[in-house]
Amino acid sequence: MTEIITEIKKENRGKEILKDKTIGIIGYGNQGKSQALNMRDSGLNVIIGNPRDSYLEDAVRDGFNVYNIEDACKKSDVIFILIPDEIQKEVFESKILPNLKEGDTIVMASGYNYFYGFLKPPEEINVMMIAPRMIGWGLRDLYQKNKGFPILAGIGNDHSGNSSDVLLGLCDALGVFKESGCAIMSSFREETLVDLLSEQSWAGAILFIFRKYFEVATELGASPEAAILEMYASGELAEIAESMKEFGLFRQLKTHSRTSQYGQLTRGPEYAGEEIKQLMKKNALNILNGTFAREWTNEQLTEEIVFRKLHEINQEHPMEAAEIKLYKLLGRDMDD
Numbered sequence: 001m002t003e004i005i006t007e008i009k010k011e012n013r014g015k016e017i018l019k020d021k022t023i024g025i026i027g028y029g030n031q032g033k034s035q036a037l038n039m040r041d042s043g044l045n046v047i048i049g050n051p052r053d054s055y056l057e058d059a060v061r062d063g064f065n066v067y068n069i070e071d072a073c074k075k076s077d078v079i080f081i082l083i084p085d086e087i088q089k090e091v092f093e094s095k096i097l098p099n100l101k102e103g104d105t106i107v108m109a110s111g112y113n114y115f116y117g118f119l120k121p122p123e124e125i126n127v128m129m130i131a132p133r134m135i136g137w138g139l140r141d142l143y144q145k146n147k148g149f150p151i152l153a154g155i156g157n158d159h160s161g162n163s164s165d166v167l168l169g170l171c172d173a174l175g176v177f178k179e180s181g182c183a184i185m186s187s188f189r190e191e192t193l194v195d196l197l198s199e200q201s202w203a204g205a206i207l208f209i210f211r212k213y214f215e216v217a218t219e220l221g222a223s224p225e226a227a228i229l230e231m232y233a234s235g236e237l238a239e240i241a242e243s244m245k246e247f248g249l250f251r252q253l254k255t256h257s258r259t260s261q262y263g264q265l266t267r268g269p270e271y272a273g274e275e276i277k278q279l280m281k282k283n284a285l286n287i288l289n290g291t292f293a294r295e296w297t298n299e300q301l302t303e304e305i306v307f308r309k310l311h312e313i314n315q316e317h318p319m320e321a322a323e324i325k326l327y328k329l330l331g332r333d334m335d336d
């Protein structure tokens with residue numbers, strides 16, 4: 001049975017352990033900024049490690065002491081690695097690893113690099129994962145509203161023997177346990193699987209199903225604008241997602257007309273047959289056995305040629321030009 005923690009029931013030993021520690025946030029981007037501000041507001045001693053550029057200026061403006069990554073690691077006991085996953089291995093090996101001391105704790109916000117062994121902290125370093133199911137500004141916004149948020153938490157290596165207390169203390173300082181928040185006790189493997197499988201199944205599929213919808217609707221005489229508005233541009237899709245969050249996947253159907261409900265319940269399953277499950281299983285196994293990670297690493301080593309070309313090719317579809325026209329009409333800034 002999965003352990004889901006919504007509050008710290010016993011005394012908060014992590015808080016006691018962390019009160020004399022320095023928390024170093026490496027990277028002041030999406031997650032780094034929000035996590036740093038939340039933990040500082042909760043009373044922890046937080047410093048920032050970042051190269052000298054606009055992110056650094058932002059951290060200075062927010063009143064943090066900012067150092068280069070090497071010095072921040074030397075000064076810290078708990079080090080959050082909050083830079084993009086693709087560059088973590090290089091930055092970890094060149095700037096973080098040489099500056100760790102026995103008993104330090106590394107915290108990652110995703111399972112990817114540790115699960116695949118791209119980041120290999122030595123045995124005398126504690127390793128944990130606090131992976132928010134939320135974008136950075138969202139967890140800052142909720143903290144300020146005195147609300148919590150969900151995270152997947154895990155321990156990769158417990159050298160000091162007190163990692164669960166430290167993990168819960170950090171979650172508490174981040175604001176996880178405020179109203180409606182929770183920590184799902186998980187693992188680097190599980191986080192990698194559920195995260196990548198989402199991206200590689202329904203999230204990717206929806207983009208290409210929308211393309212097919214556009215083609216069929218316009219071939220049968222619908223205007224491109226009507227088709228695009230119907231799918232996502234009107235904002236109805238975002239409202240449905242919000243209803244799923246509030247009421248549940250199928251319970252939210254009650255917010256649709258009965259005609260819509262009947263159509264969804266009878267035709268929907270035709271698009272999600274057993275062969276789709278087989279395909280999903282194949283992609284899931286390729287996530288777990290490292291086939292996808294190897295492919296993506298090779299792609300990055302070869303100037304991301306396929307990645308760039310796929311972006312280019314997808315701009316050529318007639319739906320793109322129609323979208324630009326519609327968004328201009330609606331006064332939307334697509335570059336934002």
Ligand code: NDP
Nearest residue numbers: 027028029030031051053055082083084109110134135136
């Ligand atoms: P960002 O892209 O926002 O990270 C930007 C930060 O990384 C900046 O401080 C930037 O500084 C620094 N950075 C970029 N390149 C380098 C480099 N070569 N060397 C050193 N620092 C660098 O990252 P995210 O916040 O999106 O992601 C951080 C972690 O959080 C990842 O593990 C991600 O999987 C996880 N995560 C992200 C979520 C999200 O909503 N984005 C959600 C949940 C988890 P500079 O430009 O100065 O180099």
